[in-house]
Amino acid sequence: MLELNKDNFEEEVLKAEGYVLVDFWGPSCEPCKALMPHVEAYEEKYGDKIKFTSLDVTKARRLAISQKVLGLPVIAIYKDGEKIDAVVADEATPASVEEMIKKYY
Amino acid sequence: MVYDLVIIGAGPAGLAAGLYASRARLNTLIVEKESEGGQIKTTDEVANYPGSIRDASGPSLIERMIEQVDEFGAKRVIDEIVEVDLESKIKVLKGTKDEYKAKAVIIATGAVPRPIGCPGEKELTGRGVSYCATCDAAFFEDMEVFVVGGGDSAVEEAIYLTKFARKVTIIHRRDELRAAKSIQEKAFKNEKIDFMWDTVVTEFKGDGILESMVVKNVKTGEEREIFADEEDGTFGVFVFVGYSPATKLFEGIIEMENGYIKTDEDMRTNIPGVFAAGDNRVKSLRQVVTATADGAIAAVQAEKYINENFED
Numbered sequence: 001m002l003e004l005n006k007d008n009f010e011e012e013v014l015k016a017e018g019y020v021l022v023d024f025w026g027p028s029c030e031p032c033k034a035l036m037p038h039v040e041a042y043e044e045k046y047g048d049k050i051k052f053t054s055l056d057v058t059k060a061r062r063l064a065i066s067q068k069v070l071g072l073p074v075i076a077i078y079k080d081g082e083k084i085d086a087v088v089a090d091e092a093t094p095a096s097v098e099e100m101i102k103k104y105y
Numbered sequence: 106m107v108y109d110l111v112i113i114g115a116g117p118a119g120l121a122a123g124l125y126a127s128r129a130r131l132n133t134l135i136v137e138k139e140s141e142g143g144q145i146k147t148t149d150e151v152a153n154y155p156g157s158i159r160d161a162s163g164p165s166l167i168e169r170m171i172e173q174v175d176e177f178g179a180k181r182v183i184d185e186i187v188e189v190d191l192e193s194k195i196k197v198l199k200g201t202k203d204e205y206k207a208k209a210v211i212i213a214t215g216a217v218p219r220p221i222g223c224p225g226e227k228e229l230t231g232r233g234v235s236y237c238a239t240c241d242a243a244f245f246e247d248m249e250v251f252v253v254g255g256g257d258s259a260v261e262e263a264i265y266l267t268k269f270a271r272k273v274t275i276i277h278r279r280d281e282l283r284a285a286k287s288i289q290e291k292a293f294k295n296e297k298i299d300f301m302w303d304t305v306v307t308e309f310k311g312d313g314i315l316e317s318m319v320v321k322n323v324k325t326g327e328e329r330e331i332f333a334d335e336e337d338g339t340f341g342v343f344v345f346v347g348y349s350p351a352t353k354l355f356e357g358i359i360e361m362e363n364g365y366i367k368t369d370e371d372m373r374t375n376i377p378g379v380f381a382a383g384d385n386r387v388k389s390l391r392q393v394v395t396a397t398a399d400g401a402i403a404a405v406q407a408e409k410y411i412n413e414n415f416e417d
Contacts, residue, residue, distance in 0.1 A: 029240040030147055030164050034140025038183075058243045065244065068313040070339065071231030072240045088231035089240075090217065093139050095185055095201055 001043060004055040006063055012053060014081040019104050023054040024064060024074040031092070032073040038094040039075065046105050050077075077104055107195055108134045110407050111207035112179075113186055114351075116143020117393045118383025119213035120170040121400030122407075127177035129408045134205060135174070136198070138185035142167035143215045144348075144384070145393055147237045149265045153285075154393045163239075166393070191358060191379050194414070208415055209378045209407040212355065212366065213400060216348035216384040216391070221253060225309030225318075226344075233315020234342050238262040241341065242269040249334060250341035251276055251318075253306055259345035260284035260292050266343065267297040274299045276306060278323055306342070314339045350385040362387050372403035378410050 001023065004012055013020050023039050025032035036054070043052040057064040057072065064070070067083065075097050076086035085103070087096045110126050112119045115137035126133040145151060148163035157166050174181070184200035191210060198205045218236040220226050226234055235241040242265065250270040252263040255277035261284070266273050275282075275292070280302045282289050292298050301320065307328065308319040316339060317332045333340045350364045359374050359381075360367045365388075366381040368374055374381050382399035384391045 026240070026243055028243065029237075030142065031140065031237070031240060034142075034146075061244060061246065065314070065339070068232055070233050070241070070244050070314055070341070071235045072237075074231060090230075090236065093185070094183065095138075 001040060002051065002053040004053050004060075006060045009055065009060070009063055012051075013078050016051065016078070017080055019050040020078040021050050021052050021101065022074075022076045022078065023052070024057050024067075024069050024072060024076065025054060026056060026058045026072055028058075029072040035073050035075070035092060035094065035097070039097060042098060042101055046101050049105055050101065075100070077101070079104070106206070108132050108205065108207040109411055110134070110209050110211065110404070111136060111196070111198055111205050112211045112213055113198070114143065114213035114215055114383070115141040115171075115181065116213060116215045116383060116396065117145060117167075117170065118215065118396035118400040118403075119143075119211070120167070120174050121397035122211045122213060122382055122404040123174040123179040123181075123400075124170070124177060125401045125404035126407065127174065127179040129404065131404075131408055131411065133179040134207070135179055135181045136184050136186060136200065136205065137181065138183070140183070141171055141181070144218075147239050148261075149239050150261070151393060186354065189354060189358065191355075191376050194378075196378065208411050209380070211372075211400070211403045211407060212352075212359075212374075212379065212381045212385065213383045213396075213403075214351040214354075214385050215396075216350045218344065219347045219349045221306055221344055221346055223307050223309065225311070229309045229311055229315045232313060233311060233339050234309055234344065236344055238265050238343050241343075242266055245270045245341040247271050248337045248340060250274075250343060251301075251331075252343045252345065253277075254345035254347070255279060255282040255284065256345065256347070257284045257288060260288045262343055262345055263298055264288070264291055264295060266341075267295055270341070271297070272299065273297055274301055276301045276304050276320065278303065278305045309342070311339070315342065318342060348384065348391070352385050370402075371406045372399055373406060378407075378414070380407055
């Protein structure tokens with residue numbers, strides 16, 4: 001997964017064409033860390049059509065809030081720079097993430 | 106293949122059951138839908154589990170439990186059970202990935218945080234409303250947060266949140282806390298913590314992120330709206346008003362009381378070969394220490410059941 005930060009988020013997500021998945025996470029968020037290997041596995045499976053990225057929100061708090069992300073984990077799908085779908089907090093399970101990915105794959 | 110025992114859920118109850126079952130040389134599988142650990146996994150400090158005093162965070166406690174389970178050979182998979190046939194002699198559990206068969210089943214599905222149930226709450230979850238302080242505290246660095254509830258979780262998490270937020274207000278529907286006295290003392294001493302007594306939240310508002318909430322004094326009936334600081338634009342509300350058992354899958358199959366599974370003191374449900382352990386069953390104290398105890402009893406009883414009902 002491509003690691004995002006304050007500097008490349010705009011370029012890699014907001015100005016990107018096509019589908020981009022962003023895994024918003026934080027180092028003290030256990031559910032996020034448990035989910036991440038699954039998301040990485042989905043990248044193997046679906047990475048040819050969807051760009052997989054991750055953002056450590058503790059290093060980009062304002063940016064996350066600007067994306068209306070104020071709770072973790074969030075797995076979001078952007079299309080042509082617009083956030084079009086997301087699974088949030090308790091809803092974000094390996095199954096629900098894959099289900100969402102499949103909608104756009 | 107048919108396992109001796111399948112355990113649904115890998116929180117403290119499920120892991121303890123897995124430990125006891127695999128030590129008894131039962132061919133054991135633990136099925137977990139998300140990640141091992143259950144509710145305790147998101148707790149920063151576990152100070153009331155005997156022996157857990159050094160490095161006593163939820164994640165490290167769970168890590169040690171998993172290590173112990175693995176050492177004795179219980180298998181673990183990540184899958185969500187969506188359908189069960191428990192009444193036959195060989196129990197069948199259908200997951201989204203695979204199907205599992207077992208001679209005995211332990212249901213250790215635990216409980217999930219209960220929402221307040223007011224307008225705006227669902228829409229603003231993950232957008233200011235949270236049920237997990239260790240997940241989301243960092244968003245509110247130097248901002249204002251509220252904690253709803255008065256039990257152990259609420260007050261402990263409020264103390265944790267003071268490491269991040271500039272001010273933490275505990276909103277509680279009564280005029281005294283229910284949390285353990287030692288936790289209360291810590292909270293009363295903390296200068297960053299304020300209290301709003303006899304108060305409930307009746308609505309969350311905001312366009313995409315939480316901007317305000319309506320609170321009501323239950324004694325006077327007076328309602329008022331609390332707005333985010335203009336500079337901050339938002340604030341955090343952490344909800345710890347109790348738990349709901351994760352037992353929906355077993356409704357109409359297993360005997361329950363208010364959604365909690367009824368068992369005898371040996372963790373037996375009304376269905377032979379099906380046991381329940383941990384926060385999802387009717388009991389008076391829901392803690393890690395009672396969950397692991399339930400798990401141990403359930404595993405020993407499952408072994409006994411298998412020996413009595415199956416020939417090898």
